[in-house]
Amino acid sequence: MLDLSKNYFELFGMPVGYVIDIQKVQKRYRDLQRVVHPDRYVNATEQEQRLALQGAAYINEAFETLKDPLRRAQYLLTLHDVDFDPETETTTDTGFLMEQLELREELSEIPRQAEPLEAATRFMERVSTMFNRLISSIAIDFEMPDAKQLEEAREKVRKMQFLKKLHAEAEAAEARLEEEAML
Amino acid sequence: MALLQISEPGEAQAPHEHRLAAGIDLGTTNSLVATVRSGQPDTLADNHGEHLLPSVVAYAESGILVGAEAQQQHTLDPHNTIGSIKRLMGRGVDDLRSLGDELSWKFVATDSAVPRIQTRRGNVTPVEVSAEILRVLQRRAEESLGGALSGVVVTVPAYFDDAQRQATKDAASLAGLNVFRLLNEPTAAAIAYGLDRDADGIHAIYDLGGGTFDISILRLNRGVFEVMATGGDSALGGDDIDHAIAQWIIQQAGIEEVDAVLERQLLQTARSMKESLTQNDSVSISISSTGWQGELDRAAFHQLVDPLIRKTIVACRRALRDAGVSADDIEDVVMVGGSTRVPRVRELVGEFFGREPLVDIDPDRVVAIGAAIQADMLAGNKPDEEMLLLDVTPLSLGIETMGGLVETIIPRNTTIPVARAQEFTTFKDGQSAMAVHVVQGERDLVTDCRSLARFELRGIPPMVAGAARIRVSYQIDADGLLSVEAEEQTQHVNASIEVKPSYGLADNEIADMLRASMEHAEEDVKLRLLREQQVEARRVIEALTAALAKDGEQLLNDEERKVIDAALLQLQQLADGDDAAAIEQGIKSLEQRCDFYVERRMNSSIHDAMAGHNIHEFETLEES
Numbered sequence: 001m002l003d004l005s006k007n008y009f010e011l012f013g014m015p016v017g018y019v020i021d022i023q024k025v026q027k028r029y030r031d032l033q034r035v036v037h038p039d040r041y042v043n044a045t046e047q048e049q050r051l052a053l054q055g056a057a058y059i060n061e062a063f064e065t066l067k068d069p070l071r072r073a074q075y076l077l078t079l080h081d082v083d084f085d086p087e088t089e090t091t092t093d094t095g096f097l098m099e100q101l102e103l104r105e106e107l108s109e110i111p112r113q114a115e116p117l118e119a120a121t122r123f124m125e126r127v128s129t130m131f132n133r134l135i136s137s138i139a140i141d142f143e144m145p146d147a148k149q150l151e152e153a154r155e156k157v158r159k160m161q162f163l164k165k166l167h168a169e170a171e172a173a174e175a176r177l178e179e180e181a182m183l
Numbered sequence: 184m185a186l187l188q189i190s191e192p193g194e195a196q197a198p199h200e201h202r203l204a205a206g207i208d209l210g211t212t213n214s215l216v217a218t219v220r221s222g223q224p225d226t227l228a229d230n231h232g233e234h235l236l237p238s239v240v241a242y243a244e245s246g247i248l249v250g251a252e253a254q255q256q257h258t259l260d261p262h263n264t265i266g267s268i269k270r271l272m273g274r275g276v277d278d279l280r281s282l283g284d285e286l287s288w289k290f291v292a293t294d295s296a297v298p299r300i301q302t303r304r305g306n307v308t309p310v311e312v313s314a315e316i317l318r319v320l321q322r323r324a325e326e327s328l329g330g331a332l333s334g335v336v337v338t339v340p341a342y343f344d345d346a347q348r349q350a351t352k353d354a355a356s357l358a359g360l361n362v363f364r365l366l367n368e369p370t371a372a373a374i375a376y377g378l379d380r381d382a383d384g385i386h387a388i389y390d391l392g393g394g395t396f397d398i399s400i401l402r403l404n405r406g407v408f409e410v411m412a413t414g415g416d417s418a419l420g421g422d423d424i425d426h427a428i429a430q431w432i433i434q435q436a437g438i439e440e441v442d443a444v445l446e447r448q449l450l451q452t453a454r455s456m457k458e459s460l461t462q463n464d465s466v467s468i469s470i471s472s473t474g475w476q477g478e479l480d481r482a483a484f485h486q487l488v489d490p491l492i493r494k495t496i497v498a499c500r501r502a503l504r505d506a507g508v509s510a511d512d513i514e515d516v517v518m519v520g521g522s523t524r525v526p527r528v529r530e531l532v533g534e535f536f537g538r539e540p541l542v543d544i545d546p547d548r549v550v551a552i553g554a555a556i557q558a559d560m561l562a563g564n565k566p567d568e569e570m571l572l573l574d575v576t577p578l579s580l581g582i583e584t585m586g587g588l589v590e591t592i593i594p595r596n597t598t599i600p601v602a603r604a605q606e607f608t609t610f611k612d613g614q615s616a617m618a619v620h621v622v623q624g625e626r627d628l629v630t631d632c633r634s635l636a637r638f639e640l641r642g643i644p645p646m647v648a649g650a651a652r653i654r655v656s657y658q659i660d661a662d663g664l665l666s667v668e669a670e671e672q673t674q675h676v677n678a679s680i681e682v683k684p685s686y687g688l689a690d691n692e693i694a695d696m697l698r699a700s701m702e703h704a705e706e707d708v709k710l711r712l713l714r715e716q717q718v719e720a721r722r723v724i725e726a727l728t729a730a731l732a733k734d735g736e737q738l739l740n741d742e743e744r745k746v747i748d749a750a751l752l753q754l755q756q757l758a759d760g761d762d763a764a765a766i767e768q769g770i771k772s773l774e775q776r777c778d779f780y781v782e783r784r785m786n787s788s789i790h791d792a793m794a795g796h797n798i799h800e801f802e803t804l805e806e807s
Contacts, residue, residue, distance in 0.1 A: 034571050035788040035791070036789065038661040039364070039561060039572065042363050042563070043725070044726045045723050045774050046723075051785050053658075053661070060597075
């Protein structure tokens with residue numbers, strides 16, 4: 001389908017860029033799904049149903065990508081022809097890597113702290129602050145995306161990947177603590 | 184002189200026909216059917232004025248009984264009376280062990296993955312048992328509406344996995360129903376509540392049924408129901424409360440041997456005690472066989488049920504976390520399912536969310552009512568309706584990788600429909616085949632997850648290790664059902680795929696069941712196939728005619744229009760005949776010839792949606 005080969009920004013009728021108006025993205029998402037969602041094609045031909053399914057899945061993917069700061073950055077890199085594979089990319093910034101090791105150690109200690117749930121919350125707040133700092137600075141890189149800026153953005157994306165994973169692990173740890181307390 | 188109206192073929196659109204549609208809540212303990220009549224959704228009663236149909240099927244000497252009649256057989260003839268079949272839907276023979284000690288039926292070993300229950304009227308699968316219940320509800324709806332149903336929405340627990348959903352859909356097909364959509368039960372309840380109250384905001388739906396528990400967190404925004412997260416347990420419900428009480432009686436009364444008949448009696452006693460405790464502070468019982476007399480008060484009852492309720496609260500906590508919201512963000516907590524009548528459930532759930540739960544729509548009927556509203560909309564009876572449901576997949580879907588580990592391809596709580604793909608490679612030189620094992624669940628090890636299907640990709644061209652690029656694509660449709668494809672990318676080899684559902688029925692098994700059910704109905708399979716093709720042909724013709732009337736002029740030139748009109752006419756003629764295969768071929772050929780038109784239509788509606796945006800955006804700019 002022609003329109004669905006458009007990039008996610010075009011599909012949502014927005015300029016290609018890192019800074020987005022999330023409310024606008026949400027509204028466009030709903031408007032698009034209102035016309036494409038398979039629920040609108042229950043009585044249509046099989047082929048229309050197939051197209052609706054593909055279209056709705058594509059719009060969902062676009063929405064997930066645009067609203068997520070990390071996925072949006074990764075996607076922008078690929079749009080700018082930066083060959084980027086989230087599976088294999090990793091930073092070589094030793095200072096950052098050392099800090100990550102320390103944070104991970106700290107995370108593993110949380111269950112043994114006096115107030116583990118509060119410690120987990122504080123820990124996640126710290127990770128979020130680091131992540132948000134990268135978001136603000138990557139936004140600037142994408143404003144004038146020349147080769148140098150894109151390389152910097154790529155390095156920040158690598159770091160964001162680390163932090164996101166760490167945050168998810170901290171969340172899982174907090175969930176375990178909470179469930180233990182409840183049962 | 185009066186002018187005659189000129190009518191072009193295809194243009195004269197029949198006034199929209201009201202299509203008969205129904206919502207079906209296929210429950211563990213009770214099932215219901217509801218429809219929308221004159222804009223009002225309501226559940227339908229049987230001849231005795233009963234709305235609830237007990238989900239019990241008895242394979243009696245006199246015939247197959249469903250509902251209250253079957254329930255009367257339950258204690259008398261437990262081996263031939265089947266209740267709570269929902270617990271076995273989509274379950275494999277291996278799963279029975281975990282449910283085993285509670286089940287009084289005899290299972291037959293076959294080479295199929297699906298368990299078969301031995302009854303005096305032959306061996307039956309859970310799908311067939313469910314189809315019997317669905318047939319009764321279908322008849323009730325058709326008698327009440329005075330015509331054949333064009334389609335139904337059947338509800339399933341949000342936490343049902345792929346095999347359980349597929350089994351439910353198979354049961355509906357076996358009953359001869361056209362399934363518009365499988366709808367998640369909490370989402371159905373949200374529709375019934377949301378449209379009733381016009382309540383924008385974030386809501387929690389707590390659904391504790393007879394055998395399943397769901398929690399859904401969803402955002403309602405001007406007719407859009409967006410499920411943010413869902414969680415639950417597809418083997419936890421009011422039945423477990425009954426079992427806990429029955430266990431307590433066995434212990435207290437010192438009963439040593441429990442056969443199937445006594446177990447049935449105990450469970451019935453337990454259930455009435457549970458019901459009595461919703462009103463009274465204590466309930467006394469006596470067991471005639473041992474002469475034991477006892478009393479269960481609320482405090483002791485709470486000790487029995489609190490662990491079960493706590494399990495549901497943990498799932499609520501997790502769903503909130505997945506949705507990225509806290510309990511304070513929740514506008515309303517809606518109680519669904521008969522088991523939420525237990526005051527202790529309301530108390531603990533209210534405590535957790537910090538607000539009084541809503542119970543003002545009958546918790547037994549709210550799901551069927553929501554399903555009826557959705558069915559009415561999907562049937563096309565409300566073309567201007569703005570309602571839109573965006574649901575999620577409850578469990579992560581992954582693939583087995585080296586070392587028995589799971590690699591997630593679609594994480595839980597992803598909005599459906601969704602399509603995701605991952606690439607894999609060969610690890611041996613000249614490797615020509617690859618095994619793909621599809622699993623569902625949240626754990627890291629394959630053995631801790633649910634196996635959905637296995638297939639083998641064959642015919643990979645010979646290459647050195649690591650050179651092949653095999654793309655495995657997962658797609659979940661709007662019913663929450665998964666399909667998987669695999670393809671070798673470098674040489675675009677369409678390698679063969681053979682899917683073996685781990686716990687589902689194979690296509691030929693379903694065909695066999697259909698044949699068997701036809702013998703009962705004294706109807707010919709061929710005739711049914713012909714009817715199905717005719718209905719399908721008429722549906723396609725109707726859909727296309729409506730589309731052409733709407734935008735055929737704009738989107739097609741004369742040449743294109745002629746080709747489509749000719750194909751339409753051809754199918755019309757075929758549909759009047761009695762050759763099912765020819766009709767099927769005719770539908771395919773018409774669809775092929777309309778391919779480009781369908782694409783144009785979809786693009787044009789996307790275009791229109793976006794055009795509307797730009798104007799709106801301009802306005803908001805002005806305002807701000």
